[in-house]
Amino acid sequence: MELISLGYKTDLIFISLDGEVLDRQSHLVVKTLSNPNYFWGNLLIFKKRPKKGDISKWKALFKSEFTNPAIYHMTFAWDEEEIGDINEFLNDGFGLEKALVLTATQEDICLPKKNCPQVQIRTLHDKSEWEKTIQVQIACGNDALSKQEWEAFYRSQADRYQKLIALGKGQWFCAVLNNRIVGGLGIFHDGSIGRFQIVSVHPEHQRQGICGSLVYESAKYAFEKMNLSKLVMVADEEYHAAKVYESVGFKATEKTYGVCKSNRPE
Numbered sequence: 001m002e003l004i005s006l007g008y009k010t011d012l013i014f015i016s017l018d019g020e021v022l023d024r025q026s027h028l029v030v031k032t033l034s035n036p037n038y039f040w041g042n043l044l045i046f047k048k049r050p051k052k053g054d055i056s057k058w059k060a061l062f063k064s065e066f067t068n069p070a071i072y073h074m075t076f077a078w079d080e081e082e083i084g085d086i087n088e089f090l091n092d093g094f095g096l097e098k099a100l101v102l103t104a105t106q107e108d109i110c111l112p113k114k115n116c117p118q119v120q121i122r123t124l125h126d127k128s129e130w131e132k133t134i135q136v137q138i139a140c141g142n143d144a145l146s147k148q149e150w151e152a153f154y155r156s157q158a159d160r161y162q163k164l165i166a167l168g169k170g171q172w173f174c175a176v177l178n179n180r181i182v183g184g185l186g187i188f189h190d191g192s193i194g195r196f197q198i199v200s201v202h203p204e205h206q207r208q209g210i211c212g213s214l215v216y217e218s219a220k221y222a223f224e225k226m227n228l229s230k231l232v233m234v235a236d237e238e239y240h241a242a243k244v245y246e247s248v249g250f251k252a253t254e255k256t257y258g259v260c261k262s263n264r265p266e
Contacts, residue, residue, distance in 0.1 A: 001028055001047055004079050007101040007256045008045055010195035010232045013188050015041065017164055022065075029065045035156045036070045039260050040097075043075035049084030049257070050076070055092060077258035086259060094259040100237035102250035105230055106223040112212035112247035119210050120176040121217035124184075132181040133174055134158055140200045154198075161186050161197065170194070171226070173218040175201065175210050183210050187222045187231070194228040199241065211241070215248045 001023050003009045015021055015030055019041065022029040026048075032041030044062055062074050074094075078084065086096060124130055134154050141150035164170050170188030174181045183201035187194045196218075201211050215233075222228050233250055235242040246252070 001025055001079075003028070003045070005081075005101065005254060005256055006103065006193070006232050007099060007234045007254065008077060008079060010190070010193060010234075011040070013169070013190050013195055014160060014164070014197075017160055017167075017169075027061070031066070034160065035153075036066075036068045037072065038153070038156070039073050039075050039262065040258075042066060042071060042073075043077055043258070043260075046076065046078040047080075049078045049080045049082050050086055050089065050259075052085045052088065054085075055088040072264050073260060073262045075258060075260040077256065081255050081257075083257050089259045089261075092261070094261040097258045097260055098237060099234050099256045100242050100252050101254040101256060102233040102235065102242065102245050103230055103253045104219065104233075104248070104250045108249035108251065109216065109219050109223070110249045111216050112209070112244070114209045114244075114247065115213045115216065116177070116209035117213075118177060119182075119213050121173055121214055122176065123221075124172050124174055129174060129181060130158055130162070130172075133172070133184045136181060136184060136202045137198060137200050139202050157198065161188070164188050171218075171221070173214065173221070175214045177205065177210065183214050185214060185218060187218055187226070187228075189222075189226060189228055192229045194222050194226065194231045196231065196233045199233075211244050212247055215245060219248065 012021055018034040019032040027044050027046040030043050032038045035041060058076055137154045138151050161172060170186060172186045173184060175183035182205040185199040186197040219231055222231055233245050
């Protein structure tokens with residue numbers, strides 16, 4: 001099964017490091033072996049959007065493919081830009097996840113009007129700066145998970161990203177203001193297409209133009225020093241961050257849909 005969506009296709013950049021993708025023709029089985037409770041790293045991606053009656057079959061397929069007892073969620077996505085019939089999923093407790101996929105070439109990138117000239121954008125220097133970056137990410141966590149769960153997730157992801165960087169597959173950038181790391185993001189690639197990861201600015205420093213400067217300078221680096229031909233950003237279309245990315249020159253090119261349900265143990 002050949003994926004059409006750049007959003008889902010670039011997700012697989014990360015799975016190649018410590019996971020596996022199994023092609024079942026009608027769907028892909030995506031597994032992140034190092035992090036079984038990474039909801040969007042352990043999922044089924046179907047070729048076609050859901051239709052009435054699919055829920056039982058899809059749930060049975062998930063249970064047959066994901067046998068690790070530590071997994072307490074179910075995530076389904078589909079490679080079509082239509083929601084489909086998801087009523088049965090919603091009635092069963094699944095939540096709909098919608099994302100906007102934005103892309104840019106080198107010619108598209110521009111310095112946004114709202115930027116922060118005082119901030120320095122650079123790559124991380126050492127392990128201590130990774131720790132500071134993780135603390136920024138934790139501070140940005142929402143109520144979907146506890147602080148401890150966000151910390152475990154971000155630490156696991158940081159380990160993966162550092163391994164990818166060591167393999168020459170990407171870089172991590174930080175935003176430094178008054179000698180303090182206040183934001184960061186990663187860009188990882190398959191050789192020609194790059195994908196942004198975990199764009200974050202500490203809550204104390206948001207809405208100051210730092211995010212725009214961070215995305216702009218890291219995108220410039222990706223095109224000029226990593227020799228990439230296209231960059232991909234995935235964002236919640238209802239969250240203000242998408243507007244920031246558009247101000248840097250990214251254009252919305254597709255939408256992705258999926259459903260997820262957590263049965264987290266109490």
